Amino acid sequence: MAVGIATPRVRMRGISKRYGTIQTLDDVSLDLAPGEVLGLVGDNGAGKSTLSKVLSGAVVPDAGTIEVDGKHVSFASPADARAQHVEMVYQDLSLCDTVDVAGNLFLGREPRRRVLGIPFLDKPRMRADAAAMLSNLGISVPDIAVHVENLSGGQRQSIAIGRAASFAPKVLIMDEPTAALAVAEVEAVLDLIRTVSARGVGVILITHRLQDLFLVCDRLQVMYEGRAIAERAISDTSIEEVVDLIVGRKFSARSARSAHAPAGSPGKGTTA
Ligand SMILES: Nc1ncnc2c1ncn2[C@@H]1O[C@H](COP(=O)(O)OP(=O)(O)OP(=O)(O)O)[C@@H](O)[C@H]1O
Numbered sequence: 001m002a003v004g005i006a007t008p009r010v011r012m013r014g015i016s017k018r019y020g021t022i023q024t025l026d027d028v029s030l031d032l033a034p035g036e037v038l039g040l041v042g043d044n045g046a047g048k049s050t051l052s053k054v055l056s057g058a059v060v061p062d063a064g065t066i067e068v069d070g071k072h073v074s075f076a077s078p079a080d081a082r083a084q085h086v087e088m089v090y091q092d093l094s095l096c097d098t099v100d101v102a103g104n105l106f107l108g109r110e111p112r113r114r115v116l117g118i119p120f121l122d123k124p125r126m127r128a129d130a131a132a133m134l135s136n137l138g139i140s141v142p143d144i145a146v147h148v149e150n151l152s153g154g155q156r157q158s159i160a161i162g163r164a165a166s167f168a169p170k171v172l173i174m175d176e177p178t179a180a181l182a183v184a185e186v187e188a189v190l191d192l193i194r195t196v197s198a199r200g201v202g203v204i205l206i207t208h209r210l211q212d213l214f215l216v217c218d219r220l221q222v223m224y225e226g227r228a229i230a231e232r233a234i235s236d237t238s239i240e241e242v243v244d245l246i247v248g249r250k251f252s253a254r255s256a257r258s259a260h261a262p263a264g265s266p267g268k269g270t271t272a
């Protein structure tokens with residue numbers, strides 16, 4: 001659990017980002033421990049995706065600091081974040097539909113072999129390596145040579161996570177990985193989250209499916225209108241409380257202390 005540990009895997013402090021007149025992120029902090037699964041929740045537009053994109057290098061903040069394993073980092077692009085072993089699986093998955101499973105897993109870093117000095121794609125090796133990668137994560141697909149467009153939503157999600165996991169991440173961020181999935185597919189993705197976190201990867205899970213949080217998360221952080229307003233150990237909260245926090249009905253003195261949020265909003269009168 002991140003609270004009180006000496007060197008968190010990730011430590012974000014004072015992260016702010018404004019788009020025009022909208023203060024999308026306002027002095028947000030976030031901690032993540034190795035092997036921890038942190039649920040990041042909040043209403044539409046609360047700033048969850050933007051905060052995670054700051055950590056994955058896709059958005060450059062106006063202010064704030066990021067540390068990975070105690071070292072100050074500064075990300076100008078997702079490549080910078082990848083170099084520090086921070087990976088993100090985006091909401092739209094960014095897979096290439098007309099390329100097969102193996103090709104997607106190795107997109108941009110395909111194994112080559114030289115014939116008479118000319119580099120050729122080493123397809124047999126790529127397929128063998130892809131099969132090993134997937135079985136290592138317990139992911140099953142009907143055929144490694146099938147185009148990704150022919151896979152189910154759950155299988156596509158697994159391939160996207162498998163690709164991210166193959167970069168040996170310290171931190172894996174997943175934005176709504178189960179939003180469009182059938183029940184059995186959700187189970188498979190949650191299993192995958194358990195598998196990678198058990199290997200020490202810190203996972204940030206963004207989801208509106210609150211029941212999923214209680215199945216895989218150690219802790220949650222609630223965002224409200226660009227601010228981090230509350231943090232809870234999963235064993236110390238309930239769906240009802242999380243709903244209240246998300247919609248701003250409940251804003252306890254305890255959450256105000258833990259998130260350093262200014263008094264007044266979003267509580268509509270209740271300070272429990
Ligand atoms: N590139 C951008 N340009 C302008 N406004 C933006 C941009 N990115 C995000 N915003 C605004 O910032 C706010 C937070 O957006 P963000 O996508 O982080 O919310 P979210 O918590 O992920 O919401 P959801 O649950 O709907 O995905 C929104 O009001 C959004 O319109």
Ligand SMILES: [Mg+2]
Binds near residue numbers: 048049
């Ligand atoms: Mg979002």
